Every structure is written in C-alpha cells, then in structure tokens.
Amino acid sequence: MSELLTVAQMREAEALAMREKRASGRELMERAGAGVVEAICGHWPDLVPGAPHAVVLCGPGNNGGDGFVVARLLAQRGWQVEVFFMGDAERLSADARAMHDEWSALGPVKHIDDTGTGERPDLLVDAVFGIGLSRPIPAEVPAAVAAVRSRRGGGALKLVAVDCPSGFDVDRGQYLAGPVTSAEDLGEWMTPDLCVTFHRPKPGHMLSEGAGAVLKVVDIGIGTPFSTDPAALVATPKAPDALRLISPDTQGTGGWYNHVTGLRAARHKYERGHVLVLAGGVGQGGAARMAARAALRVGAGLVSIGVPQAAIAEHAAQLNAIMLRVVIEGHDLRHMLEDERLRCIVLGPGLGMRRAAMLVPAALSVRRACVLDADALTAFADHPARLFEMLHDRAILTPHDGEFRRLFPDITQAMPETGRIEAARAAAARAGCTVLLKGAATVIARPDGCASIHSALRERAVPWLGTAGAGDVLAGLIAGLLATSEPEALDVLGAAELGTWLHVEAARTFGPGLIAEDLPEMLPQLFRRMGV
Numbered sequence: 001m002s003e004l005l006t007v008a009q010m011r012e013a014e015a016l017a018m019r020e021k022r023a024s025g026r027e028l029m030e031r032a033g034a035g036v037v038e039a040i041c042g043h044w045p046d047l048v049p050g051a052p053h054a055v056v057l058c059g060p061g062n063n064g065g066d067g068f069v070v071a072r073l074l075a076q077r078g079w080q081v082e083v084f085f086m087g088d089a090e091r092l093s094a095d096a097r098a099m100h101d102e103w104s105a106l107g108p109v110k111h112i113d114d115t116g117t118g119e120r121p122d123l124l125v126d127a128v129f130g131i132g133l134s135r136p137i138p139a140e141v142p143a144a145v146a147a148v149r150s151r152r153g154g155g156a157l158k159l160v161a162v163d164c165p166s167g168f169d170v171d172r173g174q175y176l177a178g179p180v181t182s183a184e185d186l187g188e189w190m191t192p193d194l195c196v197t198f199h200r201p202k203p204g205h206m207l208s209e210g211a212g213a214v215l216k217v218v219d220i221g222i223g224t225p226f227s228t229d230p231a232a233l234v235a236t237p238k239a240p241d242a243l244r245l246i247s248p249d250t251q252g253t254g255g256w257y258n259h260v261t262g263l264r265a266a267r268h269k270y271e272r273g274h275v276l277v278l279a280g281g282v283g284q285g286g287a288a289r290m291a292a293r294a295a296l297r298v299g300a301g302l303v304s305i306g307v308p309q310a311a312i313a314e315h316a317a318q319l320n321a322i323m324l325r326v327v328i329e330g331h332d333l334r335h336m337l338e339d340e341r342l343r344c345i346v347l348g349p350g351l352g353m354r355r356a357a358m359l360v361p362a363a364l365s366v367r368r369a370c371v372l373d374a375d376a377l378t379a380f381a382d383h384p385a386r387l388f389e390m391l392h393d394r395a396i397l398t399p400h401d402g403e404f405r406r407l408f409p410d411i412t413q414a415m416p417e418t419g420r421i422e423a424a425r426a427a428a429a430r431a432g433c434t435v436l437l438k439g440a441a442t443v444i445a446r447p448d449g450c451a452s453i454h455s456a457l458r459e460r461a462v463p464w465l466g467t468a469g470a471g472d473v474l475a476g477l478i479a480g481l482l483a484t485s486e487p488e489a490l491d492v493l494g495a496a497e498l499g500t501w502l503h504v505e506a507a508r509t510f511g512p513g514l515i516a517e518d519l520p521e522m523l524p525q526l527f528r529r530m531g532v
C-alpha cells in the first residue's frame with residue numbers, strides 16, 4: 001500500500017463507500033471493531049488461550065463506537081471486559097449508539113473517572129478519540145489511562161489504540177499539548193504498544209512512533225479509488241497537495257529502477273549521465289568522495305570531483321573510477337558547465353563555507369540538476385533569501401533539522417503547530433525548489449505542495465544510519481539518479497524518493513556496524529535483490 005490518506009481524504013473514502021452502498025456506517029464500525037480484535041489476537045497470541053482481562057475506554061464519537069464493538073467481541077471470546085465511557089449516550093451518533101446498546105446488554109458502562117479500582121488488566125483499549133480529534137484532549141483521558149496502569153496485581157498491561165492514540169493529531173504526527181498536559185507527557189502516557197488503523201495509514205502514523213510501537217492497518221472493505229500500480233504513478237503527474245508514502249510498492253522493484261533510469265536501454269557512459277561533486281580544501285575530501293562513490297554506484301556513467309589545486313594529490317591517492325577536475329573559482333565551474341553532458345552537481349559535503357558561497361551561485365546560474373547539502377546550506381544561514389533567489393526547480397536542498405532551522409527559522413518555530421509535512425511544504429514553496437527534510441521520518445516536498453514521506457520507523461528503523469557521512473551518501477545517491485534519468489521519467493521529487501528509499505534499504509541490508517562507506521557498497525546486492 002503506497003497511499004497515505006489524510007483525515008479529510010479518509011472521511012471522503014468512507015463517505016464514498018457508503019454512497020456507493022459498499023457498506024453502511026454501522027457495517028464499517030462492526031468491521032473496524034472486528035479488525036481491532038483480530039489484530040490484538042494476532043499480535044498477542046499468548047493472551048488468547050487464557051481468560052484475559054480487558055479495560056475499554058470509549059469516547060463520545062465513532063471511535064467510541066468502535067470501542068463498544070471491541071468490548072462485545074472480546075467478551076464473546078470469553079474475555080473479562082470492563083467498559084468506561086466519556087460522554088453522553090444520548091448524544092452518540094446512531095451507529096455508535098447502536099453499538100453502545102449492544103454492549104449494554106452484556107455488561108455495564110461505567111464513567112471514565114472511575115477506572116481506578118480493580119485488578120490491572122492484560123489489555124487497555126483506547127477508543128476515546130480517533131481521527132475526529134479537533135482540540136487537545138481533556139485531562140480525564142490520560143488520567144484514566146494512568147489510573148488503569150497503576151492498578152495492582154493482574155496482567156502486564158498492553159495498550160492498544162483504536163485508529164490512533166487519543167490526543168494524537170494523525171495528520172501532523174504529534175500529540176496536541178493541552179493547557180495542563182505537554183505533548184511529551186501525553187506521548188509518554190498514551191503511546192500504545194499496538195495501534196490498529198483502518199483502510200490506509202494516515203500521515204501521522206508514518207511520521208512518529210508516538211502513534212504506536214507497532215502499527216497494523218486493517219481492511220474494512222472501503223475499496224480503493226487509488227492506483228497502486230508503480231507505472232501509473234510515474235505516468236500521471238503527481239497532483240499538487242498529493243501526499244505519498246515511499247514504500248517498496250513504488251520504490252522497491254527492479255522494474256521501477258530500470259524504468260526511471262532507462263538502464264536496460266543500451267547506453268554509453270555519457271548517456272548515463274555525468275555527476276560533478278565539488279569538494280573543499282586539503283583534508284576535507286572524505287565527504288565529497290563518499291557522495292561521489294554513491295552517485296557512481298547508483299547509476300551515473302561518470303563522476304568527477306572538482307577540487308582546488310592543492311587537494312589533487314590527496315584525492316588522487318584515494319580514487320580510481322572517479323575522475324578529478326580542478327575547480328578553483330566560480331569562473332572554472334561556469335566553464336565546465338558549458339559541457340551539457342554534465343548533468344548534475346553536488347555542493348555541500350566537505351565544501352567549506354567560503355568555497356560554498358563562491359561556487360553555489362555559479363552552479364545555480366545554469367538550470368542544471370543540483371543537490372545542495374551541508375555547507376552549501378549553512379553558507380547562506382545569514383542571508384537565506386540570497387540562496388532562494390538563485391534556486392530553480394531542478395535543485396534540491398537536503399537539510400537535517402539543524403540546517404533546516406538555519407535556513408527557515410520561522411517555519412521551524414511554527415513546526416510544533418504545523419508539523420513536519422507542512423513545514424517542508426512551506427520551505428519548498430519559499431525556496432522554489434524541492435526540499436528534503438531528513439530524519440527517521442523524512443519528508444520531501446515540492447514547491448507546488450506535492451509531498452512524500454519516507455518512514456524508517458518500527459520494523460524499518462535503522463538507528464545505525466545515524467553515522468558520520470551518511471548524509472553525504474544520500475546527496476550522492478540523489479545526484480546519481482538525477483544524472484542518469486530523464487526528467488520526464490524521474491523528476492527531482494522522484495529521485496529524492498528513490499534515493500531515500502535506497503539509502504535506508506542499503507543500511508538495512510548491512511545492519512549494525514555500518515559506516516557511511518559501506519552504504520554505496522550495498523547497492524549491487526540490493527539491486528540484485530530488487531531484480532534490476
């Protein structure tokens with residue numbers, strides 16, 4: 001599944017399913033509850049044979065309705081179930097009211113403030129708020145969770161969230177701080193062991209493990225109005241405002257790689273593209289060499305490193321397939337760029353501030369694919385507008401959080417409210433080029449608002465990728481892909497998506513102990529696995 005749905009899109013998909021009579025609201029609710037129960041039993045099979053004890057917290061909306069279904073289905077499986085409700089049964093939607101009443105025939109509905117007594121359960125189900133969250137949650141909710149957690153005896157409580165944890169903004173991927181509770185505290189109390197969402201993941205699920213240590217997406221028969229065919233995704237221009245999840249479905253096939261890079265067509269080295277990585281002074285060349293090697297491994301036909309005269313000997317001692325060119329001033333670079341076969345330039349890794357300030361304007365003076373990272377970003381921290389004036393739509397900025405803050409201080413300041421996706425979109429719109437905001441969840445945005453999330457969380461977590469030089473390799477991967485692909489087959493956003501996916505897969509393939517030099521060396525093995 002490669003599509004993410006925002007809350008608004010999910011509501012649309014549900015409404016469409018109901019309009020087309022694929023399911024009634026009540027059937028969807030029943031399936032949602034059944035999906036949660038199945039996910040619980042699948043995830044904790046050891047619980048099933050005993051006579052487990054569950055506490056279900058139900059809220060005032062349809063998320064609460066799902067909770068009543070979960071309570072009933074667990075009770076029917078022989079579980080001991082307690083239900084606590086926050087709200088007024090008279091004001092429940094018709095569907096949720098029906099589920100409330102069905103449960104009431106089986107057991108009592110107690111008030112959410114009364115969760116403190118009894119034995120600690122095996123399972124606590126959070127069905128208080130789902131995607132309908134519109135403001136910070138009342139303090140009763142984390143208080144109820146805390147009260148159940150602090151019960152004595154009984155089971156080793158597991159927390160399950162229905163659709164999303166209560167208080168978690170599933171579009172933005174963060175807890176909403178309230179007047180008395182901080183987002184951090186909420187995260188600590190409400191982050192579930194398992195989150196079960198419906199139909200499609202929402203952006204927040206893929207942005208933060210605060211949504212759940214484990215995520216399961218269950219089908220509730222809404223059907224899909226979306227294409228998951230990689231070829232269709234390439235052919236149709238991505239709509240502004242579209243949000244995609246970078247997943248193996250779209251990125252992980254050799255067919256995709258061959259399609260976008262044209263590798264299968266007989267090509268000579270110049271046709272496969274020439275990348276120029278600009279390097280800094282003596283002793284600073286490692287970062288540029290790693291970027292260069294990544295560009296070469298990922299598919300560029302030729303890669304050169306542009307160095308000041310004094311650094312030639314250092315690089316020459318370490319390079320074979322990669323070529324060396326002397327680039328001293330902006331003038332030298334402009335002269336080199338007259339060769340149109342030179343299709344992509346990388347500036348930043350180990351470049352040094354002075355050289356960056358001199359060479360970035362020259363590199364951006366022609367409309368050539370350009371990856372700007374590290375020093376090429378920091379060199380403009382005092383005057384970001386100067387950089388933005390020069391940028392164009394074949395350029396990409398690849399900042400980590402610190403570099404992002406330096407270039408976009410106001411957007412960073414607003415991030416606790418806007419979230420990372422909107423922050424990346426605002427940055428791309430201001431910069432006039434694609435922006436890749438690095439992190440365990442990477443967000444890539446185009447100036448028109450089209451954005452992608454790459455989620456290296458949970459089973460795809462690669463904490464060992466946080467190692468010196470990993471970012472330089474990412475810049476090189478994106479550059480290599482941009483050089484070797486035709487813009488019609490792979491735009492800058494597409495190259496950044498594929499580069500980010502390959503970067504994480506290379507790290508996953510290697511495993512712990514990884515150093516940045518290992519990343520490009522994993523590509524041949526990865527490509528074989530992908531069937532390139």
Ligand SMILES: NC(=O)C1=CN([C@@H]2O[C@H](COP(=O)(O)OP(=O)(O)OC[C@H]3O[C@@H](n4cnc5c(N)ncnc54)[C@H](O)[C@@H]3O)[C@@H](O)[C@H]2O)[C@@H](O)CC1
Binds near residue numbers: 028060131163198
């Ligand atoms: N047909 C559907 O719409 C389906 C919905 N499903 C469930 O329904 C959920 C969405 O239902 P709702 O739209 O009713 O939304 P929620 O159940 O998330 O809660 C919304 C209710 O709480 C109120 N509210 C929101 N934030 C609050 C806050 N901080 N403090 C106090 N009250 C607050 C809202 O005004 C509304 O009454 C999904 O998350 C999913 O669990 C599933 O049953 C599948 C089908």
Ligand SMILES: [K+]
Binds near residue numbers: 130161162163164
């Ligand atoms: K919930």
